Amino acid sequence: MSIEIRNISKQFGDFRALRDVSLDVDSGELVALLGPSGCGKTTLLRIIAGLETADTGSILFSGEDTTDVHVRERQVGFVFQHYALFRHMTVFENVAFGLRVKPRKERPSDAQIKAKVTDLLKLVQLDWLADRYPSQLSGGQRQRIALARALAVEPKVLLLDEPFGALDAKVRKELRRWLRRLHDELHVTSIFVTHDQEEALEVADRVVVINKGQIEQVGSPQEVWDQPASPFVYGFLGDVNLFHGRADNGAVQLQGMRLESPEHSGARDAKARAYVRPHDIDVTPYASGASGIVATLSRAIVVGPIARLELEPTDSNPDNPGSGTIIEAQLPAQQFRDLGLKEGDTVVANPRKARVFVEEDWVSP
Numbered sequence: 001m002s003i004e005i006r007n008i009s010k011q012f013g014d015f016r017a018l019r020d021v022s023l024d025v026d027s028g029e030l031v032a033l034l035g036p037s038g039c040g041k042t043t044l045l046r047i048i049a050g051l052e053t054a055d056t057g058s059i060l061f062s063g064e065d066t067t068d069v070h071v072r073e074r075q076v077g078f079v080f081q082h083y084a085l086f087r088h089m090t091v092f093e094n095v096a097f098g099l100r101v102k103p104r105k106e107r108p109s110d111a112q113i114k115a116k117v118t119d120l121l122k123l124v125q126l127d128w129l130a131d132r133y134p135s136q137l138s139g140g141q142r143q144r145i146a147l148a149r150a151l152a153v154e155p156k157v158l159l160l161d162e163p164f165g166a167l168d169a170k171v172r173k174e175l176r177r178w179l180r181r182l183h184d185e186l187h188v189t190s191i192f193v194t195h196d197q198e199e200a201l202e203v204a205d206r207v208v209v210i211n212k213g214q215i216e217q218v219g220s221p222q223e224v225w226d227q228p229a230s231p232f233v234y235g236f237l238g239d240v241n242l243f244h245g246r247a248d249n250g251a252v253q254l255q256g257m258r259l260e261s262p263e264h265s266g267a268r269d270a271k272a273r274a275y276v277r278p279h280d281i282d283v284t285p286y287a288s289g290a291s292g293i294v295a296t297l298s299r300a301i302v303v304g305p306i307a308r309l310e311l312e313p314t315d316s317n318p319d320n321p322g323s324g325t326i327i328e329a330q331l332p333a334q335q336f337r338d339l340g341l342k343e344g345d346t347v348v349a350n351p352r353k354a355r356v357f358v359e360e361d362w363v364s365p
């Protein structure tokens with residue numbers, strides 16, 4: 001079932017939680033809503049589910065307006081961050097719950113319920129836990145049971161609100177791979193809320209980046225990573241260095257270095273920001289006359305295949321905002337060893353690749 005979100009706005013008192021949000025989710029797609037705490041992810045999910053009403057706008061399921069369709073009739077499965085399993089029921093009964101409370105005419109027989117629940121528990125690979133109680137499960141197992149319970153009523157839409165948020169990093173990672181495989185098997189149209197960039201990029205077909213109640217960018221994981229549409233998206237997805245400077249005539253002057261910037265050939269002495277990923281910065285030992293940012297290698301963390309470096313620019317200039325901030329660089333550990341650098345050395349840093357935004361790009365209405 002496809003979902004169309006049309007011009008949804010929602011206000012709590014004076015606070016605008018969602019501002020004119022529109023988005024199409026294709027049938028069978030897995031979309032991640034990604035954004036910082038308080039940006040409106042849960043509010044949007046609750047409006048889609050029918051647990052909350054929007055001030056303006058509408059939600060369409062397969063082209064039909066759901067405004068007057070009750071939560072119970074929307075055929076939506078829900079999984080929340082904090083597993084809400086019924087404590088006094090076994091795993092089996094938790095998963096069976098949605099089927100047992102159906103109106104008599106639609107309710108499957110006991111034998112059908114048993115078969116269905118057994119299938120679902122196999123699907124989430126926990127059939128051996130059927131007789132346990134929630135308190136006897138690990139957090140990750142509980143989330144998988146919560147998902148099995150949501151799937152029991154064969155929802156047309158699955159809404160997942162930080163389902164793995166309360167779990168530790170390793171379990172989260174396992175579960176998100178598992179969720180992706182499960183989705184590939186079932187193809188239920190799913191919206192997955194997270195504020196973890198890695199999780200969104202790894203799991204979703206498309207990522208929707210939200211900031212302050214507005215969509216900043218929609219795209220495939222690769223698109224939002226490679227071509228961030230705004231400074232916000234750049235900063236939110238992954239580590240990034242920010243340099244301040246001025247753009248003029250197709251070039252940007254930043255903290256003692258010059259970058260070509262043909263996309264801003266029209267800019268005339270405009271304020272500019274350049275975003276550079278740590279692995280797009282070249283680091284070489286200082287040699288007199290070298291061009292680039294002269295800095296002290298203040299810290300080098302070499303764990304595994306990557307060397308993560310912190311560089312402190314030596315010529316910080318109080319008139320130049322940001323010129324005193326630490327630059328993060330990353331290079332292969334072997335390359336770092338070959339350079340023969342150690343903490344305290346003077347180095348030269350040169351961005352290989354930068355994304356430049358001039359002032360008008362980042363002034364939002």
Ligand SMILES: Nc1ncnc2c1ncn2[C@@H]1O[C@H](COP(=O)(O)OP(=O)(O)OP(=O)(O)O)[C@@H](O)[C@H]1O
Binds near residue numbers: 038042
């Ligand atoms: N019932 C409510 N009454 C008043 N304000 C609310 C209500 N629900 C949400 N808000 C506010 O709306 C904003 C968006 O909340 P929402 O729960 O959608 O954020 P979120 O993106 O899910 O954040 P998180 O990642 O922390 O879960 C927040 O500033 C929140 O305080």
Ligand SMILES: [Mg+2]
Binds near residue numbers: 043
């Ligand atoms: Mg939330």
